Amino acid sequence: MATATETPVPESVATGERSHRMVWPFVAALLAAVVVVAGWYAYARSYAPLHVDSYAGTKSGSVTLESDDWGASRFVLHGHQGQRGEVAYMLRNDGRHAVRLSGLAPYDSADTTLLAAGWTPFLTANRVGGGLRSDLRNFPVTIRPGEAVNVWLTAVRPKCGPGITVTFWTVRLRWSALGVEHRDQIPLGQVPEEETYEQTAIPIQVCGPRS
DSSP, X not given: OOOOOOOOOOHHHHHHHHHHHHHHHHHHHHHHHHHHHHHHHHHHHHOOOEEEEEEEEEOSTTEEEEEOTTSOEEEEEXXXXXXXXXXXXXXXXXXXXXXXXXXXXXXXXXXOSEEEEEEEESSOTTOOTTOOGGGOBOSOEEEOTTOEEEEEEEEEOOOOOTTOOEEEOEEEEEEEETTEEEEEEEESSOOOTTXXXXXXXXXXXXXXXXX
8 A cells, every 4th residue: 555755845945935935025015115105206296385375565666456347456567678577475385394495487598577586574574565675585495384485576578569468377486395396387376276367366467458
């Protein structure tokens, strides 16, 4: 009668199995780390905490705040080609992380119609909305969560022909947070989902029938 005999496992096979058992936990941990890093990067890329809460006023005699027949308001720059005017907006960080604002991000080096003049603290010693020119500071500035600063913009009047209207509804800011740099369009005013820029933003018109 035949009897079963136990065949010994070659040492090389046993060693290979032990190696696989030791490697798999490392691979699993590495994959988990990759998923976490990818998720964090996606979160950092989509992070959008900055909002223009309101305007802080005109800062030049060449700019007026005007309303049309429907009650919509806008800043209007008056004068000839090359005329400059300054407007201040309150920029708020509604996120959970600090933001470092470096200024405006023009589309190209020739884009000089809207420039960043500087920034002032949310509350200045003189209590004037947006601050005074003497309060102006250079970028960059760190805006902590829940805090706000006033951003001064300099509008430069281009060559305006008959029937030409040039209006800025957004401003393109350059900022960074969580190790990622952004260049984003920020509406010049709060824009709820059910409304439009025309209903809620306070744009800057540099060419048009009123300027």
